[in-house]
Amino acid sequence: MSEVIDRPLRDDEKPATSRLRIVDCDVHPSLHSHDDLNEFLPKRWQQHLKEYGSHLRTPYLFTTPYPRSSPLIARRDAWPPTGGPPGSDLAFMQKQHLDPLDVEFGILQVLDLFIFSQQNLEFGAAIQRAINDWQLAFWSHRDPRLKASILVGQDGTDLAIAEIERCAKIGEYIQINVSPRANEPLGRRRYWPIYERAQALDLPLGIHVGGYGGHAPTGGGWPSYYVEEHQSNAHTIAAQLASLVIEGVPERFPKLKIVFIEGGFGWIPSAVWRMDQHFERFRSEVPHLKRKPSEYVRQNFWFTTQPIDEPDEARHLRALIEWVGIDRLLFSSDYPHWDFDDPRFAFKTPLTEAERKKIFSTNARAVYKF
């Protein structure tokens, strides 16, 4: 064992003593196999899935462009004893995650089938619809702690609107999820009809990292390694924050709530400072913005905490939380993935009971109206 792992915990690293029922804004359920969707997917699309499979802007049919660090990016201990991939067995998820960590509500984030990245938009819409139904039937109805999101691909905007309307009538979904990597940045006008519906229905817009939109993961081109791709997730989210703010989405839809999921939050202060710093220079290009970018960020955006930053000094994490604003942060674990944050240990800086309550529960309950 390494020295780092064996050393005794410092005071600021010890688990919190009091138990708090938490809201986990990022829990990944998984299909056992594509057959799980058969009851929700029309025959025509079942046949398409079987014959043609996913059509993505990536080089390989059956794996990701960058080999990940573990099978299915999962924790080694998250494989259910009953078989099937991590996240596919509700009883095991309850036993390993929801019960011992006192998860009062868990928000489902489905990544199966690269659901947002299908080039065939009709096929994409069909599996989004099937997965939206599957989330209720396989998860929410069997454990009401687990909350479903309406997954839609924003590039098929008309299909997305139809699916949002269908699911909104069912009334059990708590947010609308779109992709962070689509054909165009999220702020572009072609996507505004989705934001108009989200605001009208008072459903937050959730954006979870991942997927393949066809653009290189960085502005400098394609990296060689997963270690680079993993960090680029934060860049994607920062770019989408800038796109939404600068194109004027919160100006146009002031009541829209936008939640970025698995982007972490270390990058937020400097991103906001940079937008504010250059606002004056570029003001003549964006006269539609009536206020400084930081004001929109504080009004319309929330951020889940995982993967939490781990500065060497606890006081730096403390400064970071104060810069971001404790009201903007929603705890997320990313169960069952390898870079999971354990709510007992993740925050390596002391938090007051009131602060813990906000990050682990009441902020999310206010956004999602639990």
Add this chain to the structure above:
Amino acid sequence: MAVTRIDCDIHPAVGGTRTTLLPYLSDHWKEQVVSRAIDGLDLTSYPPSMPLSGRVDWRPANGTKPGSDLAMVQKGAFDQLGASHAILNVLYGAQAVFDSYMAADFCKAINDWIAAEWLSRDPRLRASIVVPMQAPDLAIEEIERRANDNRFVSILVLAQGETLLGRRHFWPVYQLAEKYKLPLAIHAGTQYRQAPSSAGWPSHRYEYYFVEAQAFQAQILSLIYEGVFGKFPDLKVVLMESGVSWLPAFMWRANKTWRGVRVEVPWVEREPASIIRDNFRVTMQPFDAPGDARSVEEIIDQIGSEKMFLFASDYPHWQFDGDDPIPPNLPKSIIEKMCVDNPLETFPRLSVN
């Protein structure tokens, strides 16, 4: 002349290929640029009339590009902003040309023009070598051509090129950079080969400028994880006009991700943040900090190195108002180091003359 303040990033402007550069082009390209009207290669990153590209009081009265007039640059960078020396970084489209032969000849012409019409006319000036990274073998030829002229103190590349800078096909460039003590200066700017971020193509230049900071971050990761510093441990990389305040959180995330996934890059044996503090430097305009002194102090503390900071005005770009390019609220110890000691350590060829 006493070295009291070295401005590591100022920008002279190229008028055009058929005007400014014409005398310096080869006969073939002289004929080509005239007969085919090959001109107007100003980078999309910096439209000359965009407010950021030129502060109002640094724009020539006759409407030519900011940075195009030597006397005006001298007055601004030296008399007004107080530099004793300054490094010229040319941002013109030679670096973005698709034809690598054209790129090489245009880069050579730019460097010849800088030597003849800037460096030879003011001993306070130094310059970065503009190179055709489109063809690393031709970039090497250009570096060899300038190697004996110590007025050239670094190698200039754009933050967004055809491929990330860590990739092995660029390593011969870094070998020479290390040999001749030329830091690699990565400056904001793009060849427009791919979208500026994974989110896609933005509508506004404001947004583009914002995400450009991420390109620098991707370049840092690429240079580290491809193993460039294992092979060339003395190579220094200068981030120019990158912004600064993103460094702490970027380093935390890099360390954490490396700890989790280092099995993929076993040749990287140290935490990325420690490599960044040793091998990377950053110019101080823009800084992108909040207005209060406590936050600035905190950011500097989080970065954890006084060696990384280099004084720069980014003249004639509009990054600040007034006569003081030093970002407000910086600790005194940083200011002393960033003006002389750090630039001399980063650009060893500055000391030769």
